[in-house]
Amino acid sequence: MPASIVAQMAISGALMGLVYALIAYGFQLTYATSKSINFGQGELVMVSAFFSLTLLDLGLSYWLVLPAGLLFGAALGLVVERAGVRLALEQKSEGWILLTIILGLFFFSAAENIWGRDDRPFPTPIPSDSIHVLGVDVTPLELSVAVGVLAVMGLIELLKRRTLLGKAFEAVSVDRDAGELMGISAKRTVMLSYALSGAVAALAGILVSPITTVGPTMASALVLKAFSVAVVAGLDSGFGVVLVGMFLGALETLASFYVGSGWREAPGLVLLILALAVRPTGVFGKAAIRKV
Amino acid sequence: MLLVEDVYAGYGLSEVLLGTSLAVKPGTVVALIGANGAGKTTTMRAISGLIRPARGRVLLDGEPVGGLPASRIARLGLAHAPEGRKVFGTLCVEDNLLLGAYGRLPRFFGFRGRAAADLERVYGLFPRLRERRRQLAGTLSGGEQQMLAIGRALMARPKVMLLDEPSMGLAPVIVQEVFRTIRQLKAEGMTMLLVEQFAKTALEVADYAYVMERGRIAIEGTPAELRRDERLLAAYLG
Amino acid sequence: MWKRLFLVRGAELLLFASLAALPLAVASPYALGLLMLLAIYGILLIGLDVTVGYLGQVNLAQAAFLGLGAYAAAIVVTHTGLGLVGALLVAPTVCFVLGALLALPALRLEGPQFALATLSFTALATTALNELEWLTQGAQGFSLSRPPLLGHALGARAFYWMCVALLAMVWIAMRNLLSSQWGRAFEALRDSPIATDAMGVGTYRHKVAAFAFGSGLGGLAGALYAFNFQYLQPQSFVYELTVILLLGVVLGGRKSLWGAFVGASLVALLPNLLSNRTLFQAFSALGLAVALAAGARGLFRRTMRPFQAIAPVVATSALVVGGLVVENTEDWRKAIFALMLFSVVVGLPEGLMGFATRFLAQLLRIAPPPLPPPSPLDEVLPARLADGAVLLELRDLRRHFGGVKAVDGVSLAVRAGHVHGLIGPNGSGKSTLVNVISGLYTPTSGEALLRGSPLPHGSLVRVARAGVARTFQNLQLFTGLTALENVMVALTGVYRAPLPFVLLGLGRAEDRRARADALALLELVGLREQARTPAKDLTYGAQRFLEMARALARKPEVLILDEPAAGLAHPDVVKQVEVIRRIRERGVTIVLIEHHMDVVTQLCDVVTALDGGKLIAEGSPDEVKRHPKVIEAYLGNVGDAALPAPPAGARIS
Structure with missing residues (x-):
């Protein structure tokens, strides 16, 4: 096996891994304000992709569908927050885990019945003929995924680290009540984070659909790997997910080649359980000192 | 400035406040004392909106605020330095202070400039905080965290400040410093409602005081009057 | 005392007697199949309730353990001479070990990370069952035949009785376990892991043991599942089943054997409910009525927030409207699960049995068993030499x-x-x-x-x-337990019975002794009168005293x-x-x-x-x-x- 082919596989795997990173980043956004994540995030990816496909079928241009899809994703994020998360957070319970799973199940079933169970192609104006860059072949489509993911994540990270709003995110996550006493509306902050997370899920759906096609199960494998990425990187490390996502993407392409395509999912899962054993707060997560 | 009228409140099914009434006039310091479980902290939480009063009225500067979310009440000019300090441990000292002024600062850009004068004021009051402005609040000692909690409340330029057990778990030397600060703020004309276990010390700074028992105000009066009350002396002042 | 024993044990006896007698009255093999499933899911859900109810963690791996147990049993009877009994021992053991292996890393985490880890385990297990074709025959499925029990061929009815007998054994063992020091430790570590450690109980060890135990029960259920269906496919044990099992536990009521049983009947009956449209319409109308009544009551008494009252009504209305509009309810079954589960989780978080027990306890006025007199303090805390x-x-x-x-x-x-x-x-x-x-x-x-x-x-x-015992500056009480139980968890030198004895119910005498000892310590700090008060309802001052009594239980x-x-x-x-x-x-x-x-x-x-x-x-x-x-x-x-x-x-x- 020539090294160049291995490199080629690793790189296209890593580019795919950025999609995992983007979905994982959606978990981090909500975790940052409320220590909760949407277990039905994959369904948001899928439903937003279907919605965007429907708009494209109606004849709208891709560049109009993109923002519409993001808005739709944000709206779904708000639905999840209202129906699944808010009450549990107010009661300081972990009921949101079950409720977001339930909402995901509902979205899945609705999508199955509204759009059918078949996989459908997703048209895009970005060409998919491969071009030769620095000795490996990549497609503009793959590159667009990378650019889109990094740009959006960079923008949101900037917002979180440099603005007062970002600090308010953190404050609400540390202590909801104390945040309220500063005049920060915990409710609105959490809503905003869920809306952002929904938009990020929609972006992931729109970017990845031309590669994977659109179908009810399109996101179930993706989201499982995003879970691994988020936990391995740590739920509070924005740039950790990028590294872990790319690493995992490369690893599983190689694993499916060397071990067998059925084992494609395995590295992520093994990596997850191993990472938990070694460093429960994630490789890039903040290690907490236990205080009493 | 702050008026609480016949407030009932509690957690879930258990009612803690059973008709509490009190008043804080502008520029005065009012102390709220009483046994554990009498409802002092619950009173504070009901005033600042962390729990919703089931009945009764809370007026801030003449405006009814009962039932509003805490963040709205905070922006109307009420600052609450909660029991246990509750600083944002994973943010640095200066970020904690900036968040104190959240209600009146721009969200995205230029908030540091707008808050500069208030930061100076707080750093002037607590020079230790200036030394540690880049340090994570969680790594401060208990005394420093208490100063940060008070400073953070001051950043909002509040009309009324609620201080809940500012001396809890602090060394005597720090307790003295906290009370020095309270006196200084009082001299500057700050209106304050103070919950305190060290009833004696609290009565020394207060203009007026309320004693709570089982969710109601049992006794009230000026510190001089309360000191004359034998029963009170025995029960609370030791 | 007797009234309580009579009612509680009597109800259990009645349940198992009617389970055993039912096949004599009902001849239809279809109904017998349903009853069989009920018994199997009962065992499975009791196992799941250990993590979900007692540890308070969302466990998404139970479907995987069902599958792993089923395949283990199938492989044992097909490839070895161990037979039925062997398979019934091997399958739980395999799952117990795998559960422990998963729990060792995963239980260092809490909440979402733990749920994610178990979810990943389920995915990994499905992948392995699919891909290890030489062992499991992969996606084409694994056929087996039900082996004889000690030489006697098992008909459907005999096999069913065996399942019921196993369910009864699991039920009794579980009840003994949960009412012992182990059960208290499970609840304590959910409230404060640090204090559980500091009281010498060993948080991590108990968590891993609990999870492995629950997984082992999953394996046992899996073995029965294999012998019942005699055909296995990896895709039967995926994420969707996990969610349905959670539905069972939550709907039935957490931390309750009865709850697990009620949940199991629901899970077993659900497919039938969906295939019959009229039945479904009636059921959803009933659901709406309950949601409306409960919501109105909750709003009126102010025990519910508006969202809690309204959301279940909206969800059940969607079920009713859906039942009228949709042609084929089977197509929408996931959405239907989702709406049902949503209504229960939001509107009735304690589940059906949680609600029912509270209601029945009020109705029948079952008094809690009386407390023994406190042990003499000299026995509990012998005076030490202060030299x-x-x-x-x-x-x-x-x-x-x-x-x-x-x-x-x-x-x-x-x-x-x-x-x-x-x-x-x-x-x-x-x-x-x-x-x-x-x-x-x-x-x-x-x-x-x-x-x-x-x-x-x-x-x-x-x-x-x-x-060396300690108290905590920021209180670390086991808030969900009573004052007495807080002290009992920490008590040292009383619990000596090994786990198998406890499962057999031989630990009761020492439990009584523990209660008397703990009461003596509560008396020492002046809390004897509040022995039955949940720690979270004590005043702040009393909580400080309780911390001291609890630390003293270590006899430090x-x-x-x-x-x-x-x-x-x-x-x-x-x-x-x-x-x-x-x-x-x-x-x-x-x-x-x-x-x-x-x-x-x-x-x-x-x-x-x-x-x-x-x-x-x-x-x-x-x-x-x-x-x-x-x-x-x-x-x-x-x-x-x-x-x-x-x-x-x-x-x-």
Whole structure:
């Protein structure tokens, strides 16, 4: 096996891994304000992709569908927050885990019945003929995924680290009540984070659909790997997910080649359980000192 | 400035406040004392909106605020330095202070400039905080965290400040410093409602005081009057 | 007492008698199939309830353990000569071991991360079952035949009776386990893992054991599943089944064997419910009616928030409308599960049985069993010899965090029978010192010795077992347990029965003894009357006292009290001084961290003052109070605190 082919596989795997990173980043956004994540995030990816496909079928241009899809994703994020998360957070319970799973199940079933169970192609104006860059072949489509993911994540990270709003995110996550006493509306902050997370899920759906096609199960494998990425990187490390996502993407392409395509999912899962054993707060997560 | 009228409140099914009434006039310091479980902290939480009063009225500067979310009440000019300090441990000292002024600062850009004068004021009051402005609040000692909690409340330029057990778990030397600060703020004309276990010390700074028992105000009066009350002396002042 | 026993046991007996008798009355093989499933899911859900109910963690791996158990049993009977009994032993064992292996890393996490880890395990298990074709025959499925039981071929009815018998055994074993010290420990560690460790119980060990135990039950259910269907496919055991199982546990009611059973009947009957449209319409109308009634009641009595009352009504209305509009309800089955589950989780978080038991307890006025008289204190806490010999010794102890030298070379000796005070400004290292001694932190260097032998490093459990007990500055009570149970969890030297005995119900006598002992300790701190009050409903002062009683249950040589009077009002402080004196009279050596100088002066024989992680003064309380360094760093200018009162302000009427 020539090294160049291995490199080629690793790189296209890593580019795919950025999609995992983007979905994982959606978990981090909500975790940052409320220590909760949407277990039905994959369904948001899928439903937003279907919605965007429907708009494209109606004849709208891709560049109009993109923002519409993001808005739709944000709206779904708000639905999840209202129906699944808010009450549990107010009661300081972990009921949101079950409720977001339930909402995901509902979205899945609705999508199955509204759009059918078949996989459908997703048209895009970005060409998919491969071009030769620095000795490996990549497609503009793959590159667009990378650019889109990094740009959006960079923008949101900037917002979180440099603005007062970002600090308010953190404050609400540390202590909801104390945040309220500063005049920060915990409710609105959490809503905003869920809306952002929904938009990020929609972006992931729109970017990845031309590669994977659109179908009810399109996101179930993706989201499982995003879970691994988020936990391995740590739920509070924005740039950790990028590294872990790319690493995992490369690893599983190689694993499916060397071990067998059925084992494609395995590295992520093994990596997850191993990472938990070694460093429960994630490789890039903040290690907490236990205080009493 | 702050008026609480016949407030009932509690957690879930258990009612803690059973008709509490009190008043804080502008520029005065009012102390709220009483046994554990009498409802002092619950009173504070009901005033600042962390729990919703089931009945009764809370007026801030003449405006009814009962039932509003805490963040709205905070922006109307009420600052609450909660029991246990509750600083944002994973943010640095200066970020904690900036968040104190959240209600009146721009969200995205230029908030540091707008808050500069208030930061100076707080750093002037607590020079230790200036030394540690880049340090994570969680790594401060208990005394420093208490100063940060008070400073953070001051950043909002509040009309009324609620201080809940500012001396809890602090060394005597720090307790003295906290009370020095309270006196200084009082001299500057700050209106304050103070919950305190060290009833004696609290009565020394207060203009007026309320004693709570089982969710109601049992006794009230000026510190001089309360000191004359034998029963009170025995029960609370030791 | 008898009424309670009669009602509770009678209901259980009735349940199993009717389960056993039903196949005699109903001949249809279809109905028998349903009953079989009911028994199998019953075992499965009881296992799932251990993690979901008692540990309070969302476990998404139970479907995987069902599958793994089923395949293990199938492989055993097909490829080995072990037969039915062998398979019924191997399958739970395999799942117990795999459960332990998963739990070892996964249970270091809480909440979402744990749920994610178990979800990944399910995915990994499905992948393995699909891909290990030489063993499992992969996606094409695995056929087996039901082996005979000890030479007798099992007909459907006989096999069903075997399932019911196993369910009954699991039920009894589980009840014995959960009402023992193990069950209390499970609940305690959910409320405060740190305190569970500090009370010598071993949080992690119990969690892993609980999870592995639940997984083993999953394996047992899997074996029965395999022999029931005699055909297995990997895709039967995926994520969707996991969600349905959770539906069962939550709908039935967590932390309840009856709840698991009710949930199991629901899971078994669900497919039939969906295939019959009229039945479904009737059922959803019933659901809507319940949601409306419960919501109206909740709103009226203010026990529910508006969302909690309205959301289930919306969800069940969607079911009703859907039932009228949709042609084929099977197509929408996931959405239907989702709406049902949503209504229950939001509107009835304690589940059907949680609601029913509360209701029945009120209706029948079942009194809790009476408490035994407290044991004599001399038996529970034998007086120790207070000979003044050096008991606890610290030698140049250090603990650094990065560059911060929190404890920087502290040496001191605590003598037996003394109350040894520890004072110092905030951040002087007192709490860190206590955390190092009690094993929460590992020392950077130095040694702590108890009676001359070094204390274990960095393990709360092992230090607690060595004879050092502590309380916590920020209360760490087991809030969901009663005051009595809080003490019982920590009680040492009473529980001796090994696990198999406990499962067989042979641990009751020592449990009674534990109750009497715990009551004696509650009496010592003045909480006997509140023995049955949940810790979270005690007043703040009472909670401080309960922490002391709980630490005393360790029967410690050294008791470390970390700011016991913080936040206490004057009357409680006076009472506390009295209680500490009483404890000291039992010969227990006390290390007391406190800021109330009058408390320190009244109680302490020796006081050590710390500043900046170093010892600055040591001696009798009066000596230390006069020490210039102590005055400068800690006490401050005493005159300043006692300034004359400012002139009284305007009186407010």
